[in-house]
Amino acid sequence: MSISLDAEACVGCGGCMAVCPGMLLEADAKGKAFIRHPEDCWGCAACVKACPVEAAALYLAAEAGGRGGKLSARKEGALLHWKVTRPDGASETIIVNSQNANSY
Amino acid sequence: MRLETVTTDILIIGGGAAGCYAAVHAARRSRARVLVVDKAAIERSGCLAPGVNAINAYIGEGRTPEDYVKYARHDAAGIAREDLLLSMAERLNAVTCDLEALGLVIQKDGAGRYAQRGWRNVKINGENIKPLLAKAVRSFPSIRVLERVNVVSYLTENGKIFGAIGFSLTEELIYVFHASAVLCATGGAAGLYLPNGGGSARHALWYSPFNTGAGYAMGILAGAEMTTLEMRFVALRCKGTIAPTGTLALGAGAKQVNALGEVYENRYGLTTPERALGTRMEQAEGRGPCALRVESIDSAAFDALRKAYLNMCPLQALSWSEKKFAAPSSLEHINFETLCSALNGESEFHPRLTGGRRGFALSAAGQFQSDIALEVEIECTEPYLVGGHTASGYWVDIKRRTTIGGLFAAGDAAGGCPQKYASGAMAEGAIAVEAALEDIQTAAAAHCPERLVCKSRDEMLRFLQPGKALFTVDELETAMQHTMDAYAGGMGAGYAFNMAGLGKAEVRISEIASMSEELRAGDMRELKRICELRERLVVCRALIAHLRAREETRWPGYGRNDDYPEKSAAWLRYVNSVLREGRVEIIFRDMAGEKERL
Numbered sequence: 001m002s003i004s005l006d007a008e009a010c011v012g013c014g015g016c017m018a019v020c021p022g023m024l025l026e027a028d029a030k031g032k033a034f035i036r037h038p039e040d041c042w043g044c045a046a047c048v049k050a051c052p053v054e055a056a057a058l059y060l061a062a063e064a065g066g067r068g069g070k071l072s073a074r075k076e077g078a079l080l081h082w083k084v085t086r087p088d089g090a091s092e093t094i095i096v097n098s099q100n101a102n103s104y
Numbered sequence: 105m106r107l108e109t110v111t112t113d114i115l116i117i118g119g120g121a122a123g124c125y126a127a128v129h130a131a132r133r134s135r136a137r138v139l140v141v142d143k144a145a146i147e148r149s150g151c152l153a154p155g156v157n158a159i160n161a162y163i164g165e166g167r168t169p170e171d172y173v174k175y176a177r178h179d180a181a182g183i184a185r186e187d188l189l190l191s192m193a194e195r196l197n198a199v200t201c202d203l204e205a206l207g208l209v210i211q212k213d214g215a216g217r218y219a220q221r222g223w224r225n226v227k228i229n230g231e232n233i234k235p236l237l238a239k240a241v242r243s244f245p246s247i248r249v250l251e252r253v254n255v256v257s258y259l260t261e262n263g264k265i266f267g268a269i270g271f272s273l274t275e276e277l278i279y280v281f282h283a284s285a286v287l288c289a290t291g292g293a294a295g296l297y298l299p300n301g302g303g304s305a306r307h308a309l310w311y312s313p314f315n316t317g318a319g320y321a322m323g324i325l326a327g328a329e330m331t332t333l334e335m336r337f338v339a340l341r342c343k344g345t346i347a348p349t350g351t352l353a354l355g356a357g358a359k360q361v362n363a364l365g366e367v368y369e370n371r372y373g374l375t376t377p378e379r380a381l382g383t384r385m386e387q388a389e390g391r392g393p394c395a396l397r398v399e400s401i402d403s404a405a406f407d408a409l410r411k412a413y414l415n416m417c418p419l420q421a422l423s424w425s426e427k428k429f430a431a432p433s434s435l436e437h438i439n440f441e442t443l444c445s446a447l448n449g450e451s452e453f454h455p456r457l458t459g460g461r462r463g464f465a466l467s468a469a470g471q472f473q474s475d476i477a478l479e480v481e482i483e484c485t486e487p488y489l490v491g492g493h494t495a496s497g498y499w500v501d502i503k504r505r506t507t508i509g510g511l512f513a514a515g516d517a518a519g520g521c522p523q524k525y526a527s528g529a530m531a532e533g534a535i536a537v538e539a540a541l542e543d544i545q546t547a548a549a550a551h552c553p554e555r556l557v558c559k560s561r562d563e564m565l566r567f568l569q570p571g572k573a574l575f576t577v578d579e580l581e582t583a584m585q586h587t588m589d590a591y592a593g594g595m596g597a598g599y600a601f602n603m604a605g606l607g608k609a610e611v612r613i614s615e616i617a618s619m620s621e622e623l624r625a626g627d628m629r630e631l632k633r634i635c636e637l638r639e640r641l642v643v644c645r646a647l648i649a650h651l652r653a654r655e656e657t658r659w660p661g662y663g664r665n666d667d668y669p670e671k672s673a674a675w676l677r678y679v680n681s682v683l684r685e686g687r688v689e690i691i692f693r694d695m696a697g698e699k700e701r702l
């Protein structure tokens with residue numbers, strides 16, 4: 001269970017570091033976020049939702065059945081645009097409206 | 105190292121569901137100074153960090169709090185305090201309304217009533233429940249929030265609490281808290297047992313890996329009476345992602361099926377532990393792997409299901425997408441190949457035959473026309489201690505006072521009151537601060553003896569002294585988890601244990617505890633890791649004593665005592681414990697005794 005951080009995309013805003021419940025995210029010498037112990041991540045996605053530039057993405061560990069896909073998110077008002085990017089580059093977006101309750 | 109002293113009226117340790125709600129409740133009804141201290145940032149801390157699926161504890165139309173008490177007692181095979189359950193259940197609906205007022209989106213039916221899922225659940229959008237609670241906390245000037253501060257020990261003497269001590273995780277700073285009343289709301293304990301996934305998935309847990317049992321450990325070490333630690337919680341989850349199964353079972357009507365395609369859940373029963381046990385029995389008898397199967401789901405329903413998971417456990421939605429089955433709502437990514445592999449049963453989506461035709465057809469709008477069946481593999485997790493699901497934690501009175509004067513407990517840290525979930529944890533937080541506010545009006549603030557502070561501070565600082573340990577924190581943590589797994593009823597042992605094994609576990613845990621004395625930290629984060637390991641070891645030790653004490657098997661879903669594999673009416677009583685002169689002393693309390701206490 002972990003997240004990947006795209007150093008090129010990261011703008012060093014610190015949003016992810018501020019929310020991580022495990023305090024796992026740190027700034028490198030250039031002020032970009034990195035995760036020292038990816039194995040300590042719970043997979044809660046707090047950082048993914050806090051990242052303004054979709055640089056943080058969740059992936060499923062190989063041990064847990066992962067196939068290399070990544071999940072990032074972008075907030076637009078009440079809408080959360082979740083984006084799944086598969087290893088072959090194909091992607092899909094699922095939009096969740098925070099004003100709607102779960103149907104399940 | 106610098107030391108900062110903070111004085112407050114009510115100190116709340118842990119700003120999770122119970123702690124945040126308690127703070128808001130206190131601020132609304134008094135001018136008392138409230139201090140919330142959390143090791144994380146309260147916008148995303150504790151169990152609520154990823155978001156939740158539903159309000160799991162609510163009294164639906166035509167039901168009463170007494171019904172809830174009955175249900176929770178039944179699920180716990182009788183080991184639950186009716187007084188605690190009732191006082192919690194009576195507040196569930198008020199808490200739920202309040203959450204709505206704070207901004208939580210709750211689904212309504214045509215008549216404006218909350219939309220129910222069964223009689224105890226309310227449908228919500230729970231993704232932002234924690235940010236909403238945090239916002240409410242921050243709106244009160246009488247509440248001060250200190251984050252990234254790890255609390256490690258109470259300041260107590262002669263059965264009375266003066267405050268607590270902790271350290272900053274961002275700078276070299278020790279905090280000493282003096283308070284008239286202290287509320288422990290640190291949640292339960294994960295990471296005691298070897299987890300489902302190892303290596304890079306070692307924190308793929310059901311319960312938050314950052315709730316490390318600090319509150320239990322601080323209480324045990326301070327001599328507080330603890331209850332029902334032997335009632336560990338084992339969750340039934342989606343394999344790999346550890347995503348919740350209740351959403352599929354209760355929400356989408358999924359049935360538990362074995363490898364032969366037989367629905368097996370009816371053979372074992374539908375309570376939480378029975379569902380878990382049934383799955384393990386099927387696997388043990390060679391009929392695994394098991395799955396939750398939704399017989400028929402259409403594209404819109406599947407889309408809604410995926411969104412529900414994104415709101416609480418995004419990994420499950422990712423896992424579905426990864427399996428190359430693009431979402432029905434984004435058909436541009438479904439090519440014919442994907443469809444065919446789905447039709448051939450290669451994916452989790454099994455085509456159903458409708459009217460003699462394959463069950464897939466696309467409408468002009470590009471939607472699936474007919475239903476598909478959905479299967480998700482399920483498995484049980486390692487055991488946890490969680491007072492909000494099972495009944496482990498502090499022994500409290502109806503006001504949530506622990507046996508230490510001035511110390512209260514609420515939420516997963518408090519025992520005797522299972523099935524409280526998020527709304528029940530908040531209800532308990534409210535009950536506790538009401539009592540705390542009353543108590544501090546009458547009691548004069550006591551002065552904390554300086555030597556208590558020095559002792560706790562020195563115990564912390566010695567891990568920062570130069571030195572060399574035999575093993576690393578990680579190595580000792582793994583050693584602890586292996587010990588618990590093999591000898592104290594972990595997954596590897598089929599959740600079974602016996603007296604001989606528990607004896608071994610006791611010896612090994614105390615060896616690991618003494619080796620942990622030599623650990624050394626280079627910075628505050630490393631110090632936190634050492635403290636977390638040591639608090640888990642304290643909890644393990646008490647847990648082992650509890651497992652040994654209950655000479656029966658009360659909750660087969662959560663574990664089996666191989667020396668006493670049956671349930672016995674004689675054991676319809678509480679197993680409690682107190683640490684006295686370094687020994688875990690067991691106290692048995694009768695069910696009837698609870699009435700006298702009130």
Ligand SMILES: Cc1cc2nc3c(=O)[nH]c(=O)nc-3n(C[C@H](O)[C@H](O)[C@H](O)COP(=O)(O)OP(=O)(O)OC[C@H]3O[C@@H](n4cnc5c(N)ncnc54)[C@H](O)[C@@H]3O)c2cc1C
Pocket residue numbers: 117118119120121122123141142143144146149150151152155156157158159160161230253254255256289290291292310311312314315316318319492514515516517524525526527529
């Ligand atoms: C995966 C999951 C899904 C759930 N889904 C639902 C659901 O859909 N509906 C529902 O009603 N309930 C749900 N629950 C249950 C609900 O989340 C819990 O009952 C509730 O959060 C318990 O509240 P708490 O305050 O006791 O613990 P938490 O909310 O976990 O809070 C504990 C707090 O203490 C802090 N802390 C811990 N140790 C220390 C320390 N040493 N120093 C300082 N701070 C510390 C933590 O950072 C955290 O903020 C779920 C639980 C889990 C684990």
